[in-house]
Amino acid sequence: MPRKSKTQSDRPTLVDVAREAGVSAITVSRTIRSPEIVSERARRKVEEAVRKLGYTPDPAASALASRSTSTIGLLVPSLTNNVFADVLRGVYEGVESTRFFVQIGNYRYSALSEEGLIRNFLSQRPAGLIVSSMDQTPAGRKLLEEAPCPVVQIMETGADAIDMSVGFDQLEAVRAAARHVAECGYRRPGFLSARMDPRAQRRLAAFREVAAANDMLDEARIITTSQPSSVGMGRHLLEQLLARAPETDAVICNNDDLAVGALMEAIRRNIAVPEQLGICSYNDIEMARHMVPALTAVATPRREIGRRAIAMLLAEIEAPGAVRERHIDLGYELVVRESTAPR
Amino acid sequence: MPRKSKTQSDRPTLVDVAREAGVSAITVSRTIRSPEIVSERARRKVEEAVRKLGYTPDPAASALASRSTSTIGLLVPSLTNNVFADVLRGVYEGVESTRFFVQIGNYRYSALSEEGLIRNFLSQRPAGLIVSSMDQTPAGRKLLEEAPCPVVQIMETGADAIDMSVGFDQLEAVRAAARHVAECGYRRPGFLSARMDPRAQRRLAAFREVAAANDMLDEARIITTSQPSSVGMGRHLLEQLLARAPETDAVICNNDDLAVGALMEAIRRNIAVPEQLGICSYNDIEMARHMVPALTAVATPRREIGRRAIAMLLAEIEAPGAVRERHIDLGYELVVRESTAPR
DNA sequence: AGACAAAATGATTGCGCTGTCATATCGGGT
DNA sequence: ACCCGATATGACAGCGCAATCATTTTGTCT
Numbered sequence: 001m002p003r004k005s006k007t008q009s010d011r012p013t014l015v016d017v018a019r020e021a022g023v024s025a026i027t028v029s030r031t032i033r034s035p036e037i038v039s040e041r042a043r044r045k046v047e048e049a050v051r052k053l054g055y056t057p058d059p060a061a062s063a064l065a066s067r068s069t070s071t072i073g074l075l076v077p078s079l080t081n082n083v084f085a086d087v088l089r090g091v092y093e094g095v096e097s098t099r100f101f102v103q104i105g106n107y108r109y110s111a112l113s114e115e116g117l118i119r120n121f122l123s124q125r126p127a128g129l130i131v132s133s134m135d136q137t138p139a140g141r142k143l144l145e146e147a148p149c150p151v152v153q154i155m156e157t158g159a160d161a162i163d164m165s166v167g168f169d170q171l172e173a174v175r176a177a178a179r180h181v182a183e184c185g186y187r188r189p190g191f192l193s194a195r196m197d198p199r200a201q202r203r204l205a206a207f208r209e210v211a212a213a214n215d216m217l218d219e220a221r222i223i224t225t226s227q228p229s230s231v232g233m234g235r236h237l238l239e240q241l242l243a244r245a246p247e248t249d250a251v252i253c254n255n256d257d258l259a260v261g262a263l264m265e266a267i268r269r270n271i272a273v274p275e276q277l278g279i280c281s282y283n284d285i286e287m288a289r290h291m292v293p294a295l296t297a298v299a300t301p302r303r304e305i306g307r308r309a310i311a312m313l314l315a316e317i318e319a320p321g322a323v324r325e326r327h328i329d330l331g332y333e334l335v336v337r338e339s340t341a342p343r
Numbered sequence: 344m345p346r347k348s349k350t351q352s353d354r355p356t357l358v359d360v361a362r363e364a365g366v367s368a369i370t371v372s373r374t375i376r377s378p379e380i381v382s383e384r385a386r387r388k389v390e391e392a393v394r395k396l397g398y399t400p401d402p403a404a405s406a407l408a409s410r411s412t413s414t415i416g417l418l419v420p421s422l423t424n425n426v427f428a429d430v431l432r433g434v435y436e437g438v439e440s441t442r443f444f445v446q447i448g449n450y451r452y453s454a455l456s457e458e459g460l461i462r463n464f465l466s467q468r469p470a471g472l473i474v475s476s477m478d479q480t481p482a483g484r485k486l487l488e489e490a491p492c493p494v495v496q497i498m499e500t501g502a503d504a505i506d507m508s509v510g511f512d513q514l515e516a517v518r519a520a521a522r523h524v525a526e527c528g529y530r531r532p533g534f535l536s537a538r539m540d541p542r543a544q545r546r547l548a549a550f551r552e553v554a555a556a557n558d559m560l561d562e563a564r565i566i567t568t569s570q571p572s573s574v575g576m577g578r579h580l581l582e583q584l585l586a587r588a589p590e591t592d593a594v595i596c597n598n599d600d601l602a603v604g605a606l607m608e609a610i611r612r613n614i615a616v617p618e619q620l621g622i623c624s625y626n627d628i629e630m631a632r633h634m635v636p637a638l639t640a641v642a643t644p645r646r647e648i649g650r651r652a653i654a655m656l657l658a659e660i661e662a663p664g665a666v667r668e669r670h671i672d673l674g675y676e677l678v679v680r681e682s683t684a685p686r
Numbered sequence: 687a688g689a690c691a692a693a694a695t696g697a698t699t700g701c702g703c704t705g706t707c708a709t710a711t712c713g714g715g716t
Numbered sequence: 717a718c719c720c721g722a723t724a725t726g727a728c729a730g731c732g733c734a735a736t737c738a739t740t741t742t743g744t745c746t
Binding site for chain 3: 370
């Protein structure tokens with residue numbers, strides 16, 4: 001009885017397929033990786049052998065031999081945040097039916113964790129990296145600058161980006177919201193923000209700037225927390241805001257969860273929106289438009305950011321240097337609905 | 344000038360570290376994988392050499408040599424669905440600060456894609472697998488049964504599970520909702536459901552059963568769609584329901600997005616909730632309790648499912664056969680709030 | 687002091703694939 | 717018939733690590 005050389009769970013290898021097909025191992029490898037350079041005849045034979053044996057390449061061996069993987073690293077600050085859920089969706093859409101697969105790293109809004117994840121991902125020799133912030137530690141940034149693979153930074157965009165970037169001007173987006181509120185005639189706007197990561201802080205600064213320019217800035221009306229954002233937190237923050245500054249006539253929320261929470265709290269208190277209190281949201285996730293009253297919001301192109309980021313990355317992996325437009329500004333859109341109105 | 348044998352981007356290898364530390368390569372390997380079997384002295388030297396050279400192990404080489412990886416595959420039917428976002432969070436919490444990392448596969452509610460992903464993941468020799476359904480294709484199920492790693496099925500639990508399972512009785516959960524609605528005195532309940540995957544269909548069957556038992560089943564009040572769930576879809580489905588069956592006095596929604604949408608649509612139409620229309624939701628994501636009126640819901644232990652699933656998996660990877668309770672029923676909880684009330 | 691088990695360390699080999707370079711085969715132009 | 721470049725195929729080595737088994741060192745007991 002012919003004994004198998006190995007004991008169990010043995011998958012066929014390239015060599016097995018080669019033997020079956022009557023060609024050399026390297027021809028099998030080529031048939032799989034770049035069929036176009038193999039003759040019709042050889043390809044047929046190999047493909048049949050592959051099918052017959054149920055061969056699947058071993059990614060580990062491939063990675064070791066070629067010194068590169070098909071992994072795309074995606075670093076996000078949060079899995080909770082609906083914003084990144086949309087980005088994620090865009091990325092996954094773009095990566096499906098390619099040979100690549102995405103690996104998510106969640107750094108929980110900690111730049112130090114992010115640095116650790118960058119190290120970790122890099123040790124896997126990824127094909128490319130997508131990172132969600134511009135606020136790496138110096139060491140983290142250095143690692144990315146020297147990374148032997150393309151890197152796309154998402155959410156914001158700018159010349160100081162490391163390699164490529166897709167995003168929009170977050171500050172301008174918040175300014176648009178603040179201007180809109182002012183133009184509606186609200187004179188005592190508040191600002192609600194949870195999870196004060198660097199980006200949230202910059203947005204707050206942009207709000208302050210416009211509010212001051214319109215002579216309607218009052219620090220008492222700026223309520224923030226370092227805790228995560230949620231609908232409940234939105235209610236809570238509005239409660240605090242109204243306790244501290246009952247004269248408040250509008251509120252800009254740093255994301256939709258907070259806005260929905262603020263709206264619900266207002267409704268509970270019988271505060272008329274938009275008459276007594278205007279509410280302007282940020283991001284505009286799907287639910288925002290369906291609230292009653294529907295939420296005015298600055299819509300951000302999250303899904304499109306994911307799509308474009310992965311597209312750029314794949315193009316650049318395919319042919320390094322091929323991507324011409326390395327910094328894409330997707331813009332934002334102020335969508336005026338029912339929660340704000342001229343007064 | 345001493346020429347380096349390799350050209351660029353060269354990371355130090357085990358051998359480099361070994362040379363630096365004055366030990367053999369395998370001792371370095373052991374120091375990293377199981378420090379406890381290495382002498383204090385050797386460990387010190389190795390650790391210093393690792394630090395000095397900035398050594399990081401190459402996962403590909405490790406995978407190839409050991410025939411196993413630190414990848415945990417997680418198959419989910421959707422990334423959109425908030426339900427899985429919570430599960431995901433639980434899983435990531437459990438995997439942090441271990442040597443494992445999670446790889447997500449999204450099969451978009453397609454059993455065929457799921458089978459493909461199972462194949463794909465298995466080819467990577469994962470340390471373990473978490474799958475979100477009980478509805479694999481026969482081939483997919485067979486692959487999982489023969490998988491050379493532990494497998495946890497989540498969301499539902501039962502004896503027919505492949506290896507391990509964590510979940511709750513989805514049918515009983517829906518029955519509880521239906522019973523609650525009946526007990527409140529609603530007599531003409533409807534049922535709203537999007538994305539009719541097998542699980543959603545089973546839940547619908549459970550609703551039918553209880554409705555029939557309470558003599559309040561009318562097929563005209565069952566509104567479904569194969570499209571994805573969303574708040575907008577909830578509004579739309581309630582609209583359809585009221586058009587087809589204006590007598591409807593309550594509605595059970597197959598998830599929270601639909602329930603919030605239904606609630607908003609009811610508010611738009613000046614339908615009093617819970618007086619004219621009772622609404623009962625499923626899953627109970629955070630926002631549900633903050634709506635006005637707050638939504639009654641069957642709360643499902645999504646995050647805990649993620650946590651327990653990864654914990655079981657890691658325990659089983661650590662020591663195969665170690666996990667005693669291989670099927671965990673986490674139960675559900677009916678949380679009565681304002682959107683339903685006795686009448 | 688000697689004997690022996692236990693603990694610590696090392697040498698060798700090979701995991702399955704791809705990079706590199708060499709060789710074979712083919713088709714056409716003169 | 718010849719040569720040439722283009723196309724197709726193959727041989728070989730080695731990627732970086734861990735399994736295996738052999739060997740050395742250490743500690744303990746009589």
